Amino acid sequence: MDLQQKNKLLYARAGFGISLEDYQNPMPIEQAVEKLYPKSLPGPLEMVTDQEWADHSPRAMKEIADDSVRKAKKKEFREITNDLNTLWEMAMVSSYYPLLEKTALFWHGHFATHIDNPYYDQKLLHIFRKNALGNFGDMLRDVSKSPAMLQYLNNRQNRKQHPNENFAREVMELFTLGRGHYTEDDIKEAARAFTGWNFTDEGEFIFKAKQHDDGEKKFLGMTGNFNGDDILNILLEQKQTSVFITQKLYRFFVSDEQVNEKHVNELAKHFYKSNYDIGNLLRNIFTSDWFYSVKTVGAKIKSPIELLVGYQRLLPMQFNKDKTILNLQRILGQHLFNPPNVAGWPGGKNWIDSSSLVIRMRLPEAFFGSKELNLAAKDNDKEMRVAMQISKEKDKFKTGEKQFRVGKVSVNWDEYLSNWKKYKTLELPKTLAGYLLPVTLPDDKLNDVVSYADTTNADTFIKSLTILLMELPEYQLA
Amino acid sequence: MISRRKFIQLGSIASASLMIPSFLKGFEFRPPLISGSRKKVLIVIQLSGGNDGLNTIIPVRNDIYYKSRPQIGIKRDDALSLNDDTGLNPKLKGIKQLYDDGKVAIINAVGYPQPNRSHFRSMDIWQSGSTARDVVTSGWIGRYLDNAPDGSNGHNSLAIEVDDSLSLALKGEEKSAIAVRDINQFHNAAANSYFKKIASHNDEHETRLAGYLYKTLRETTSAADYIFDQSKIYNTSQSYPTTPIGKRMKTIGSLIISNTETQVYYVSHGSFDTHVDQKNRQDKLFENIDEALTALIADLKQNNRFEDVLIMTFSEFGRRVAQNASNGTDHGTAGSMFFIGGSLKKPGLYNNLPSLEDLDEGDLKYDIDFKQVYATVLDNWLEADSKLILDRKYQQLGFI
Numbered sequence: 001m002d003l004q005q006k007n008k009l010l011y012a013r014a015g016f017g018i019s020l021e022d023y024q025n026p027m028p029i030e031q032a033v034e035k036l037y038p039k040s041l042p043g044p045l046e047m048v049t050d051q052e053w054a055d056h057s058p059r060a061m062k063e064i065a066d067d068s069v070r071k072a073k074k075k076e077f078r079e080i081t082n083d084l085n086t087l088w089e090m091a092m093v094s095s096y097y098p099l100l101e102k103t104a105l106f107w108h109g110h111f112a113t114h115i116d117n118p119y120y121d122q123k124l125l126h127i128f129r130k131n132a133l134g135n136f137g138d139m140l141r142d143v144s145k146s147p148a149m150l151q152y153l154n155n156r157q158n159r160k161q162h163p164n165e166n167f168a169r170e171v172m173e174l175f176t177l178g179r180g181h182y183t184e185d186d187i188k189e190a191a192r193a194f195t196g197w198n199f200t201d202e203g204e205f206i207f208k209a210k211q212h213d214d215g216e217k218k219f220l221g222m223t224g225n226f227n228g229d230d231i232l233n234i235l236l237e238q239k240q241t242s243v244f245i246t247q248k249l250y251r252f253f254v255s256d257e258q259v260n261e262k263h264v265n266e267l268a269k270h271f272y273k274s275n276y277d278i279g280n281l282l283r284n285i286f287t288s289d290w291f292y293s294v295k296t297v298g299a300k301i302k303s304p305i306e307l308l309v310g311y312q313r314l315l316p317m318q319f320n321k322d323k324t325i326l327n328l329q330r331i332l333g334q335h336l337f338n339p340p341n342v343a344g345w346p347g348g349k350n351w352i353d354s355s356s357l358v359i360r361m362r363l364p365e366a367f368f369g370s371k372e373l374n375l376a377a378k379d380n381d382k383e384m385r386v387a388m389q390i391s392k393e394k395d396k397f398k399t400g401e402k403q404f405r406v407g408k409v410s411v412n413w414d415e416y417l418s419n420w421k422k423y424k425t426l427e428l429p430k431t432l433a434g435y436l437l438p439v440t441l442p443d444d445k446l447n448d449v450v451s452y453a454d455t456t457n458a459d460t461f462i463k464s465l466t467i468l469l470m471e472l473p474e475y476q477l478a
Numbered sequence: 479m480i481s482r483r484k485f486i487q488l489g490s491i492a493s494a495s496l497m498i499p500s501f502l503k504g505f506e507f508r509p510p511l512i513s514g515s516r517k518k519v520l521i522v523i524q525l526s527g528g529n530d531g532l533n534t535i536i537p538v539r540n541d542i543y544y545k546s547r548p549q550i551g552i553k554r555d556d557a558l559s560l561n562d563d564t565g566l567n568p569k570l571k572g573i574k575q576l577y578d579d580g581k582v583a584i585i586n587a588v589g590y591p592q593p594n595r596s597h598f599r600s601m602d603i604w605q606s607g608s609t610a611r612d613v614v615t616s617g618w619i620g621r622y623l624d625n626a627p628d629g630s631n632g633h634n635s636l637a638i639e640v641d642d643s644l645s646l647a648l649k650g651e652e653k654s655a656i657a658v659r660d661i662n663q664f665h666n667a668a669a670n671s672y673f674k675k676i677a678s679h680n681d682e683h684e685t686r687l688a689g690y691l692y693k694t695l696r697e698t699t700s701a702a703d704y705i706f707d708q709s710k711i712y713n714t715s716q717s718y719p720t721t722p723i724g725k726r727m728k729t730i731g732s733l734i735i736s737n738t739e740t741q742v743y744y745v746s747h748g749s750f751d752t753h754v755d756q757k758n759r760q761d762k763l764f765e766n767i768d769e770a771l772t773a774l775i776a777d778l779k780q781n782n783r784f785e786d787v788l789i790m791t792f793s794e795f796g797r798r799v800a801q802n803a804s805n806g807t808d809h810g811t812a813g814s815m816f817f818i819g820g821s822l823k824k825p826g827l828y829n830n831l832p833s834l835e836d837l838d839e840g841d842l843k844y845d846i847d848f849k850q851v852y853a854t855v856l857d858n859w860l861e862a863d864s865k866l867i868l869d870r871k872y873q874q875l876g877f878i
Contacts, residue, residue, distance in 0.1 A: 067803060114598060257686065298685035331643055340646070341602050346615045349690060353644050354634055354698040355657035357691065358668045439684035448679070452672050472676060473691035474684070 006292045007032055012438060012478040013253050013300070014286055015098030016309040020419055023435055033286045036099040037133065037279060044126040045091060047084040048119045052077070056119075059201040080118035085329070085336045086322050088125065092305070093312040103132040103282065105305060106252050109344035111143045111175060113152035114337065119203055120148040121337050133279035136245060136271075137236050140175065144232060145197065145205040153342070155197050160213040165191040168231075170342055176235040178244040182220065189217040194228040242272035246281065253285060255299040256348035263290055298438045298477040301351050304332035306478065307360065311367060311470075314436075316412040324409075328363075332356060352476070364470035367409050368463065413463065420462045432465055437474045517741055518859055519734055521789045522619070522647070523767070526748030528597065531796035531813035531842075533760060534570075535584060535831060539563040542834040546800040550756050550807070560584075564827060569764035572772035573816065580825040581775075581784075582818050583877045587832035588851060589812030589844025593795065597751070597809075600794040605647035607852055607868055618852055619742050620650030621867045622860060629739045632693075634701035637742035638733070640726040648744055655742070656701055661709045661729060668702035704738075711736035716777040719769045723747050727770040731777040734787065741860060750793060754804040771818065784820035788859050788878060791816045792848065798841060799834055812844035815851060817877060824877040850875055 001009075007026040011018035014036050027035070054060060056077040064070040092101040107128040115121065124146050131139035143149050144167075150156055153167035168191035172182045196212030199205050217226045220234055235241055246268040250259055271281045285291055302310065308328060311317065319325055329335045333356060334345055423431055429450050433441050441449070449472070454464035469475060537543045538554040539562070557565025558574040566574050576582050592610040594600045603610055607618030616624075619637055629636045637655035639648050648655035658664045677696045683689040712735045718728040723745065730743045747767055752759050771789065778784040796813030812832055832842040853864035853872035865871045 298688060301687055301691075333643070340615075341599065341613050343613045343615065349687075350615065350649070352691065352694055353649060353654040353657070354668075354694060354701065355642065355644050357694050358664075358673075358698060359643075361673065361695075362667055439688065442679075445676070445679045448675050452675075468672070471672070473695055474688060476691055477685065477687055 001292050001294075003028070008435075008438070009292060009297060010286060011098075013296075014282070015102060016092060016306055016313050017478075018435075019313065020416070020435070029292070030287060033283060036097060036286075037283075038097040038100055041134075042097075042100060042129045044122070045084070045087050045129070046122060047080050047087055048122050052080070053119045053203070057201055057203065062201075077118065078116050081116065081121055081337050082322070082326055084118050084122055084125070085326060088336060089305070089309065089325060092309045098313075099282070100129065100132050102306075103278070104128040105303075106249065107132060107139065108336070109339060109347075110248065111139075111149065112339035112342055112344035113148045114339055114341075115148050115152050117148070117151075120146070120151065123203065124148040131278070133282065134277075136276035136278055137232075139278075140232055140236065141229070143175075144171065144228070147199040147203045147205075150197060150199050150205075155194055156199070158191060158195050158197070159211040160192075160195050163188070163191040163195060163213070167191070168194055171232075172235065174343060176241040176244065177238060178240070178247075181238070181240050181244075186219055189219045189226075190231045192217055193219070193226040193231045197228050236276065239268075239272055242276065243268040245276075246271055249278075249281065250285070252347070253282065254291065254296060256301060257299065258295065260290070263288070298474070300478040301348055302476055302478050303345065303347060303351060304329060304334035305336070307332070307363075307476070311363075315368065315416055317367065318410045331359060357473070357476070360476055361471045361473070364467045364475075368411055368470075369467050413459075416466075417459055417462055421458055425458070425461065428462065429465060432462070433469055436466065436469045437472065438477050439474055441472075441474065516737065516783070516786050517739065518861075519741055519743070519783075519787045520855065520859060521730060521743045521745070521787065523789065523791045524645070524647075524744070524746040524748075525750050525763075525791055525793040526601075526746050527751035527793070528600075528795045528797055528809055529750040529793035529813060530752060530756060530760060530807050530810075531586075531793075532799065533756070534567050534764075535560070535586060535814045535827075536565040536567065537563065537831050537834065538565040540834055542799075546834070548801070549805050550801045560827060564831065567760070567764055569761050570768050572768045572775075573818070575772075576775065576818060577825075581820060581822065582816060583822050583825050583828055585815045585817070585828045585846060585851060585875065585877070586830065587812045587842060587845035588792075588815050588848050589795070589842075590847055590849070591844075593811040593841070593844070595795065595809040595811070597794060602646065604792060604794050604848060605645060607849055615646075616651045617645065617647035617649050618856075618867060619648045619744065620646075620654055622650075622742070622856060622862055623648075623653040623655060624650040625862060625866050626741075631701040631704050632697035634697040635704055635738065635740055637744065638705070638740050639744040640729055641744075641746065645744065645746070648742075655744070656698065656705075658702075658705060658729075659726075661705055665702045665706035669699045669706070674699050705733070708733055708736045708738045712781075714777055716773055716780065718773040718777075719766065721766045721770065723766050724770040724773065727774040731774045734778065734783055735781045752797070753802065753806040753808060756801075756806040775818070778820075786820070788817060788819040788822075788855070790818075790851075790855065796842060799837065800840065811838070811841040815848075819878070822878055828875065828877055846875065847872065854878060 003026040004023065006029055007022060008018050010029065010032055011022060056073060061070055061074065064073065092098065095101050113124065124143065127139060127142045127146060131142065153170055154164045155167045158164040158167065165187050169187045172187065172190070173179055192213040192215070196208040198208050212227070214225055216223060219226055219231060220238070222234060224230065243264065246264050247259060250264050250267070267281060267284055270284055274280050308325065326335070333351060339345055420428065420432065429446055433446055449468050450465065452468055454460040532543065533550065533552055536552050536557045538557050544551045552565070552567065554565065556568050558568055558570065560566055560577065566577070573582060590603065590610055594603060594610055605617050606614040608614040623633050623636055626636060633653040634656045637648055639645055639655055639657040640659060641657050642659045644654060644657040673695065677692065677699050679692070683692055709732055712732050714728065714732055718724045726745045733740060747763065750760065750763060775784060778787055792815050793813050795809060795811055797807035797810040802808050829845060832845060836843060849868050850872045853868055854875045854877065856862040856864040856867055857874065858878045
């Protein structure tokens with residue numbers, strides 16, 4: 001693999017695709033990897049101001065006597081989640097450090113919550129971004145004490161008299177050890193240790209000592225008067241945690257299907273030794289020789305967010321409606337802050353079915369070409385929101401689905417066109433395909449693609465060829 | 479009713495099909511379409527948002543019901559009488575007629591242990607066919623497809639969701655259904671000449687995932703052609719309502735009557751999330767679905783297909799017994815399921831309504847696990863092995 005190929009692969013996985021500039025000026029790998037790491041911690045992405053939270057916190061809500069006023073306020077507040085979603089996607093599109101945003105996206109799927117509270121979402125997002133390339137232990141502790149997680153996995157209901165095992169189960173099954181490395185008794189005992197973990201009306205973590213069971217617990221072969229922090233520490237002491245997290249990161253960054261156990265174990269060993277330094281683990285992946293092999297190329301199906309962000313990083317685009325991007329996330333099956341369940345997005349082949357593949361293959365034409373795409377966004381979430389909204393306007397019942405159009409998208413082709421116009425027409429198909437696709441197209445297939453291109457002039461040829469290449473199944477791969 | 483074009487097509491490929499290499503089958507060539515085999519068909523109707531069961535099947539002699547719902551309770555005189563102490567929502571007139579003809583079975587108090595009152599999670603549980611404790615990332619109909627032999631287009635046209643995107647219920651571990659809302663539009667989108675040209679590159683692909691994408695694409699273009707052609711075979715004289723659910727039922731009716739190989743159709747209707755001003759909303763939704771089903775069933779009967787069809791409804795949960803302060807109801811637990819079909823073994827009310835006295839934190843207790851219902855449908859109607867699909871054997875209910 002030549003250096004340009006290596007750079008392309010690196011940016012496809014560690015980011016959302018390689019820019020023209022980076023593609024045409026490939027760097028030695030060590031240097032390219034180092035460039036991906038921010039020199040300082042990212043600042044929070046904020047949509048909910050302190051004042052807005054003060055006005056909409058559970059405490060403020062309690063003071064509103066009128067039922068309908070309160071409901072309207074709640075709804076108005078909930079919708080800020082959409083703005084937070086858009087803001088984060090914009091960060092992914094414009095960031096100099098796509099690795100940070102992409103890894104944060106990984107953690108959003110790993111610690112999946114869906115709570116309909118933009119302030120809690122915002123806090124959780126900051127935890128993901130702050131620790132994305134930092135320390136896994138810190139992240140586990142922060143997430144476990146965040147209002148989003150405490151609410152989503154019912155730890156507020158976990159009390160000495162009535163233990164709720166939801167968080168205790170998932171923290172082992174999904175967040176640290178993986179199935180098969182603990183017993184039902186471990187879950188029961190851990191649940192007792194987490195009793196009393198709660199949060200205030202202001203959304204701050206609080207330990208309610210009166211609800212805590214401070215008796216003796218037996219957990220993973222150890223005995224003691226464990227509290228929640230002790231349980232998390234014990235989980236981090238288990239080597240299995242480093243293996244489980246490494247496997248999951250490997251699947252996310254390296255390959256959907258084939259996991260090389262040897263590489264994973266080697267990585268996990270260093271991960272454990274480094275006391276769970278995530279940035280270091282990823283550096284080990286991206287600087288290894290084995291990463292840059294033909295086996296890695298095209299071994300990932302782009303997630304909907306990778307696909308959508310990838311388009312926008314490739315060509316500057318502007319949507320006339322903010323909702324467009326949200327609806328596309330819904331239709332393609334990855335709606336930020338709305339993962340399908342506690343296990344997050346399953347990913348890989350799960351992204352693809354007949355319908356989603358056709359939509360993916362039609363999007364470039366809708367974005368960059370002339371055709372329109374007309375789809376009904378079906379999401380239980382959306383359907384209900386629309387319904388709730390409608391029910392307030394009496395006599396105006398519409399039970400049909402709301403339709404939307406991708407509508408006007410303005411795309412700035414200037415820079416892209418002027419770059420490719422430097423090439424001879426005959427060279428263009430191969431050169432463009434080499435840039436846009438992870439794999440090399442066989443000549444006969446490329447010829448078929450070219451036969452559909454618009455040869456009116458150089459501009460139309462480059463544009464139509466770009467769209468046609470982006471419509472290929474190969475473009476769905478990274 | 480068979481178009482001329484179709485006849486020509488059938489004639490020309492019937493003899494050639496045996497000689498086609500297997501990897502090409504289902505791509506450019508299709509097997510004979512109108513055959514003698516009339517497959518059993520299941521139509522699943524998802525009532526999204528949590529339909530209020532107690533105002534659907536009404537305990538018309540129960541004082542607790544009327545006390546709990548002073549404004550939104552449905553009066554005995556208004557309800558359509560099913561028996562002495564049970565009534566049907568007055569908007570379900572067509573279903574009442576079918577009920578009287580012995581074409582409807584109603585299973586009450588269907589739910590699951592440790593009910594979850596979140597729309598998302600409970601819908602997940604129903605669609606995946608899992609317990610409340612397990613997180614399963616495939617759907618029960620999808621796993622039915624995993625275990626069923628492929629049709630002429632791979633698995634792609636064995637189950638159709640009449641919508642633009644595919645629900646979890648129809649995603650299997652290996653195979654998935656196809657989502658088609660508007661057949662013409664989908665055909666334009668999926669079976670255009672460029673996609674077909676691309677799909678014809680059948681050679682070794684660069685990676686395994688590329689191979690998977692190409693296989694999906696081929697089956698999709700092929701299924702889009704097939705469904706499009708099928709939809710042209712039969713032109714109904716039945717007038718269907720022009721509501722979204724009416725249009726969907728018309729699509730389903732035309733595909734069934736033209737003997738499409740599809741065995742499961744899936745549609746959603748809603749939203750039934752009636753926290754506020756329940757009556758207007760539920761009335762409208764019921765009216766829409768009653769009209770749509772009445773048209774569909776008339777169409778099926780006219781073409782002697784009603785015996786081959788089973789229609790089932792479900793919702794992610796029912797609602798609380800007591801109304802709230804906004805003349806609505808909040809999220810609850812167990813609810814009723816309707817089964818409509820021309821060949822039910824045990825029509826009528828399958829079991830009693832849930833008790834309104836013996837509650838679980840103000841909510842109805844379930845009497846029948848929905849997975850028992852799925853198992854019955856899978857084994858007795860779709861002739862599948864429910865144990866493979868639901869991971870264990872559930873006790874059958876003998877209504878089909």
